[in-house]
Amino acid sequence: xxxxxxxxxxxxxxxxxxxxxxxEKCYGCRSCELACSxxxxxxxxxxxxxxxxxxxxxxxAIHWQRDNTCDLCAGEExxxxxxxxxxxxxxxxxx
Amino acid sequence: xxxxxxxxxxxxxxxAGKILRVDLTxxxxxxxxTEKYARDWIGGRAVNSxxxxxxxxxxxxxxxxxxxxxxxAGALVGTLAPGACxxxxxxxxxxxxxxxxxxxxxxxxxxxKYAGFDxxxxxxxxxxxxxLFLQGGQAEIxxxxxIWGRTVFETEExxxxxxxxxxxxxxxxxxxxENRVKGSGVVxxxxxxxxxxxxxxxxxxxxxxxxxxxxQGGSVRVANPERFFRAVEExxxxxxxxxxxxxxxxxxxxxxxxxxxxxxWDFLISARNGQDDHWAREKRIRLxxxxxxxPRYRRSISACFMCPAGCMPFSEVKEGKFQGTKGEGFWSxxxxxxxxxxITDSAGMLKAWILANDLGLDTDFANxxxxxxFECYEKGIxxxxxxxxxxxxxxxxxxxxxxLKKIAYxxxxxxxxxxxxxxxxxxxxxxxxKLAVHVKGQDSIEPFRVPKGWALGVATSPVAGRHLxxxxxxxxxxxxxxASFSADTYEDQEKYCVWQSLTKEMEDTLGxxxxxxxxxxxxxxxxxxxxxxxxxxxxxDLSEEDLFFQARRSYNLEKAFNTLHTGFDRKDDYPxxxxxxxxxxxxxxxxxxxxxxxxxxxLDRFYELHEWDKATGLQTKRLLxxxxxxxxxxxxxxxxxxxx
Numbered sequence: 225x226x227x228x229x230x231x232x233x234x235x236x237x238x239x240x241x242x243x244x245x246x247x248e249k250c251y252g253c254r255s256c257e258l259a260c261s262x263x264x265x266x267x268x269x270x271x272x273x274x275x276x277x278x279x280x281x282x283x284x285a286i287h288w289q290r291d292n293t294c295d296l297c298a299g300e301e302x303x304x305x306x307x308x309x310x311x312x313x314x315x316x317x318x319x
Numbered sequence: 320x321x322x323x324x325x326x327x328x329x330x331x332x333x334x335a336g337k338i339l340r341v342d343l344t345x346x347x348x349x350x351x352x353t354e355k356y357a358r359d360w361i362g363g364r365a366v367n368s369x370x371x372x373x374x375x376x377x378x379x380x381x382x383x384x385x386x387x388x389x390x391x392a393g394a395l396v397g398t399l400a401p402g403a404c405x406x407x408x409x410x411x412x413x414x415x416x417x418x419x420x421x422x423x424x425x426x427x428x429x430x431x432k433y434a435g436f437d438x439x440x441x442x443x444x445x446x447x448x449x450x451l452f453l454q455g456g457q458a459e460i461x462x463x464x465x466i467w468g469r470t471v472f473e474t475e476e477x478x479x480x481x482x483x484x485x486x487x488x489x490x491x492x493x494x495x496x497e498n499r500v501k502g503s504g505v506v507x508x509x510x511x512x513x514x515x516x517x518x519x520x521x522x523x524x525x526x527x528x529x530x531x532x533x534x535q536g537g538s539v540r541v542a543n544p545e546r547f548f549r550a551v552e553e554x555x556x557x558x559x560x561x562x563x564x565x566x567x568x569x570x571x572x573x574x575x576x577x578x579x580x581x582x583x584w585d586f587l588i589s590a591r592n593g594q595d596d597h598w599a600r601e602k603r604i605r606l607x608x609x610x611x612x613x614p615r616y617r618r619s620i621s622a623c624f625m626c627p628a629g630c631m632p633f634s635e636v637k638e639g640k641f642q643g644t645k646g647e648g649f650w651s652x653x654x655x656x657x658x659x660x661x662i663t664d665s666a667g668m669l670k671a672w673i674l675a676n677d678l679g680l681d682t683d684f685a686n687x688x689x690x691x692x693f694e695c696y697e698k699g700i701x702x703x704x705x706x707x708x709x710x711x712x713x714x715x716x717x718x719x720x721x722x723l724k725k726i727a728y729x730x731x732x733x734x735x736x737x738x739x740x741x742x743x744x745x746x747x748x749x750x751x752x753k754l755a756v757h758v759k760g761q762d763s764i765e766p767f768r769v770p771k772g773w774a775l776g777v778a779t780s781p782v783a784g785r786h787l788x789x790x791x792x793x794x795x796x797x798x799x800x801x802a803s804f805s806a807d808t809y810e811d812q813e814k815y816c817v818w819q820s821l822t823k824e825m826e827d828t829l830g831x832x833x834x835x836x837x838x839x840x841x842x843x844x845x846x847x848x849x850x851x852x853x854x855x856x857x858x859x860d861l862s863e864e865d866l867f868f869q870a871r872r873s874y875n876l877e878k879a880f881n882t883l884h885t886g887f888d889r890k891d892d893y894p895x896x897x898x899x900x901x902x903x904x905x906x907x908x909x910x911x912x913x914x915x916x917x918x919x920x921x922l923d924r925f926y927e928l929h930e931w932d933k934a935t936g937l938q939t940k941r942l943l944x945x946x947x948x949x950x951x952x953x954x955x956x957x958x959x960x961x962x963x
Binding site for chain 1: 397398399401426429433472475486508509534535536537538539540541544551555558559568618619620621622623624625626627629633645646647
């Protein structure tokens with residue numbers, strides 16, 4: 225299993241996959257954001273990947289964004305954000 | 320244990336790399352490498368304890384500019400280690416004069432590491448109010464006059480706007496800290512408070528309003544990613560499989576109180592300032608029942624950074640007198656506080672809790688000192704004239720809310736209470752001393768008469784009267800197992816208490832929250848998990864035994880600090896007078912009180928397990944040499960406080 229971002233294996237079907245967050249299951253722990261940054265940077269650097277998560281202090285709601293730098297963790301068995309989400313709040317959808 | 324040295328030759332990851340030093344008097348900033356401290360002490364509270372012991376002379380008072388205020392993120396903070404988010408703040412305890420230490424979660428500690436710093440050591444006093452800004456391994460002292468006087472929420476909002484669109488995390492004090500209320504805390508993410516020991520009071524005394532960390536561009540590496548990720552997955556599996564995780568997620572810890580027959584009501588409460596350790600069933604239902612109490616207001620639950628459990632409720636009151644109250648809060652401690660004041664109005668209690676956070680008060684202190692005032696009022700020691708017209712009657716939540724403001728701003732009666740019940744009682748006289756429930760000078764909200772191991776942990780806590788250093792009512796999935804253990808007997812309590820104080824030491828060193836660890840919460844992770852996570856991050860090969868050895872070392876640093884700075888010994892490790900004299904008035908444990916003879920025997924066994932001298936409670940030369948603490952032994956010997 226390759227844990228660094230250096231080796232990229234091409235999985236054609238990944239382009240038909242999507243990651244979806246189930247808001248009611250998300251607790252805002254930012255594990256997805258940190259795991260994602262590791263895929264991109266080889267170190268833990270929040271904001272250094274494709275995902276950003278933050279909480280609205282007025283409403284308690286968790287806001288979550290994924291930008292277009294996401295490559296669905298090319299080279300990895302499963303996207304890191306999904307793999308390390310403790311709340312099963314992220315789902316991989318095959319379309 | 321045959322080891323006598325911790326061997327870490329190189330730290331290959333896990334750290335931000337630098338310790339920031341700030342002298343606020345001279346406005347000087349410099350840094351040093353973290354690694355040499357991490358090799359000896361790993362991180363978090365253990366490094367803080369060592370720095371404090373080394374750099375603070377016993378003659379110094381908490382209000383001396385030289386008193387260092389030390390922030391330390393745990394060794395695993397900033398990585399993907401489950402529950403690794405904790406910050407330890409250490410300084411001289413404003414109540415006891417001994418070790419001061421408070422711990423907080425949220426998202427600040429990791430941001431501090433991404434901004435480049437594992438620890439901050441702040442000395443001096445600023446001439447005018449300031450805040451610190453950290454980013455990219457650089458620090459800046461900035462003018463805080465625009466936010467001095469503002470509440471915590473206002474301060475966070477102002478600073479967030481100031482730095483937008485950059486994402487920042489803030490540790491701030493409120494008016495309570497500014498006004499040097501002894502029981503004030505440092506607040507993170509608006510709702511999480513490093514309470515206890517008066518860390519907010521020391522920060523206010525230094526005229527340091529806030530620390531703002533921006534981790535943009537920063538990162539934390541791990542030395543052995545394969546090993547680290549394996550350890551993370553194993554830890555997450557344990558959290559998933561813990562039977563308590565689902566409960567935490569559904570209801571938070573406070574959810575355990577929803578059942579009026581839960582054993583919590585027998586073991587964890589003390590009513591009306593400790594007059595009784597039983598609270599009527601109908602009151603339990605009114606406060607905590609899902610249909611009638613605070614769970615009605617819960618809108619959602621969220622998690623701290625990297626936490627796989629999730630225990631922070633966001634609540635909102637949509638009707639009644641307290642309509643519009645919203646924010647994070649209502650924990651087990653809120654229930655303990657409500658019972659102490661005999662309050663059953665859960666919306667009002669939520670309002671009081673959120674207000675205390677906004678004012679920057681340590682809520683355990685606030686509820687405890689207010690309960691003292693309520694009882695003084697009941698006994699006629701305080702009159703309505705003296706309270707500024709406030710009827711401090713049991714159950715009156717409006718009076719509590721008004722009193723919190725008076726304390727934070729030191730208005731009227733609040734000024735008397737702001738220094739804690741011990742000092743207030745000395746001024747009031749008329750028998751008020753017995754009503755002041757404190758341990759080593761710090762107000763305590765804890766029950767003592769029924770749960771013996773809980774009481775032992777609180778009475779012997781190095782940070783004076785708090786429940787996060789060894790308290791137990793059993794239930795841990797790991798650790799000592801004895802067939803006869805029961806929370807209400809004196810047998811075997813010391814075994815759990817010592818084990819729990821060492822695992823907490825580990826948790827604070829690594830920065831992992833006890834709620835995913837060995838205390839309360841999910842009981843998911845155990846010391847072997849900590850060793851493996853640390854090995855992956857640091858690139859070491861430490862065992863669970865190594866971590867226990869290390870925990871004993873750093874636990875003994877706090878003990879030594881107290882001996883050097885205060886002269887605490889065996890005589891200071893007893894419950895407050897009230898619990899030795901007055902029995903429980905009603906309920907299952909009616910008639911129960913602390914038994915001095917049995918307490919003494921339990922204390923003997925506790926010291927024996929710690930390998931401290933039974934007669935005095937002091938450390939021995941043999942132990943400190945075994946723990947590779949010759950330097951500490953020398954310091955104690957010089958003062959004549961080391962048992963040969």
